[in-house]
Amino acid sequence: MTVSVDSSAVLAHLDPDQIAADLAALVGLAPVDGTVGEVAASHWCADRLTELGAEVDHWELDLPTLRQETEFPGIEVERTEAWGTVGIVPGESGGVPALALSGHLDVVPPGDSALWADDPFTVRERDGRWHGRGVCDMLGGVAAVLGAVHALRTSGIRLARPLAVHTVIGEEDGGLGAYATLRRGHTADACVIAEPTAGHVVTDNAGSLTFRLVVRGRAAHGSMRTSGISALDGLDVAREVLRELEAQRNTGVGERFAHLLLPFPISIGTVHAGDWASTVPDVCVAEGRFGVRPGEPVAAAQATLRAALDEAGRGDLWLRDHPIEVSFPGGTFAPGRLPDDHPLLDVVQDAAAGAGAPRPRATGAPYGSDLRLYAAAGVPTVQYGPGDIANAHAVNEYVEIDEVVRCARAYVLTALRLCG
Template sequence: MRRSCHLASRRGAGAHTGDVTVSVDSSAVLAHLDPDQIAADLATLVGLAPVDGTVGEVAASHWCADRLAELGAEVDHWEIDLPTLRQESEFPGIEVERTEAWGAVGILPGDNGGVPGLALAGHIDVVPPGDPALWADDPFTLRERDGTWYGRGVCDMLGGTAAVLGAAHAIRASGVRLARPLAVHTVIGEEDGGLGTFATLRRGHTADACVIAEPTAGHVVTDNAGSLTFRLVIRGRAAHGSMRTSGISALDGLDIARAVLGELEAERNADVGERFSHLVVPFPISIGTVHAGDWASTVPDLCVVEGRFGVRPGEPVAAAQTAFRAALAEAGRGDLWLRDHPIEVSFPGGTFAPGRLPDDHPLLGVVQDAAEDAGAPRPQAMGAPYGSDLRLYAAAGVPTVQYGPGDIAHAHAVNEYVEIEDVLRCARAYVLTALRLCS
């Protein structure tokens, strides 16, 4: 479904009150951006340690609801019905256990009411920090050094969320009257499947356009590849290590599987399209964990492998799964042992379908103009090799792009960081985008 955007001129915006068009001075709104408040919001979010599936994630959602209320938004804060949501056919899956989950959406009202002209979206969950001893400082204490913020999640993507809140603060503090509502979606569970955005959309929160504040390294991401978590169960025949030729090592089956998956990866990345041509392997297949054997002098009869499988843009998830299964089945037919003991394939965990902005949709130009007017080089449109909540908004008929501070290369890393000016520049771009789409 294609939705129309209500566009204003690049350099200015007009707020409509009834039948009267009121000129909005963008510079006056931008003057209300408060870097200290953005820093304080980011410090709070980092300090809550909102790791997926923990009490910190729950606390961050409650804090966001309170913060949105302080900004004068109409707040919808609800406990997500996890058992019911799990039964939905399009449920995106989760990879951590949760007994409690919350959604928080704030709506800055518009004089004309109706569907929000724009949703600014940010996820508030973060991945675990790993070994804290490897960090220069406590990963859950925001640190500032040389124009840079450090801490778990500052890049992916608490910095972007703080910029969104900063933009909403500037709009409310300026007293500007929007013609159409502006929505702020703060969501949980993005890192392990997209539960929060799925629940938000199912609750009826939508918009004519959406900008997700994911780190994009100065680009606008219009296309996301998808990704699936796969599990392979490879069986062998146990034997004493001194008589290994009388057994069948499950690791031999892993060697065959790796070779086949390498061929499949090359085949699926032969023609990647313009938006993904900057990437060496846009749709990778990688093995993340291998578990085999239970005794040093025993030939292992079981190997369990988990990894990530990239889904091509426009490719249905079911078709990607079929191609994956077929490649391993074909490999098994060429091996005497695997022919009778085929590799078992399953796809547990999150399901990240691909997503994209419709061709020639005006949202891209609006965000590019806003970024440039906010002081950034004009961002190029690019595709990203990872899955994100973009695909959930796109599937719900909401045209969506990603534009946010930081570089995905620094996400999930030790001493994760984001440049302060990048956060502030994106906050300015969000203000301008909101004024142009909600006026």
């Protein structure tokens, strides 16, 4: 990208210290999904965007109504209160924003705080990195977006078309915030989500489903094990089915996903069985994650898992009459992608190179994100942001400081290119 005089002047107003302060403030709120910190982060962003001269829409989400809608993406934590926050940087021509910069405010719990070098919710700078829960996923990206808006405002430049900033909640457990934001009518001609992308531009997301398996057995005293049927034996059957199904579903993955060892994984995350050490367990409940292939409808993915387990059950004397119960609680992440040959990819790649990063290549990501919600709403969307997903949700989570600043520069250049 050739940097014009105007864009150079705007970039000169980028303030790393302000980015650091915004990041520290957000992390310090401990905005874990479903907590008061998540609510506080929404209020904080409304205030911050107002300070930056944006026209702010800040509203309380009608959770009971949203939950009843057929397209509701699901949630996995309890919420009694949630807020949406959108800031619009005005443009001279008005109308639909030419670009939305989107980022989620919610973070996952830190786990055992004793394993962290410092308080997880206090940002620490060490070795050119910011450390703290959420700095990578994805408060560093949110701070970079705010840094870009700060630079645009303090430079005094007037955009030709509006720029939107969507700060959303609930991404980690389904996408409630982005869903509600789009449902309220906040849209744009294009969207960049500031998720961590390890220097690449993510154009395609696989989807994912949370599944629950209930396996029945027959209880017996542990000393008479052979007179009972352990529910764990049925789980063994299910696990073998999942391994075979995973292998089948990870063939012919396509160019954007070829760099991944396992683009569409199937995994079991929790298992609960039995209530007494010397009793053969008569029920086992297992929950896990089912990867959804690009272009695969969610209903088809669900049917595939059910069919595979039904088929396995027909070959087992016990499971034939006591089939494994399959359900899909929690978040539903459909796959999503940028349309082929859409110019947004080139714009973001040029902006990243103009900001001083190597020109990023286009890739697919194995996880679900808000990209699929924007894409489903007709908003062409990519992900480009600081950090690497390998550091997300980790103990001593970190993001490279220089990468956050480069991404803020790239957001400025993208906004100037699309908003005029």
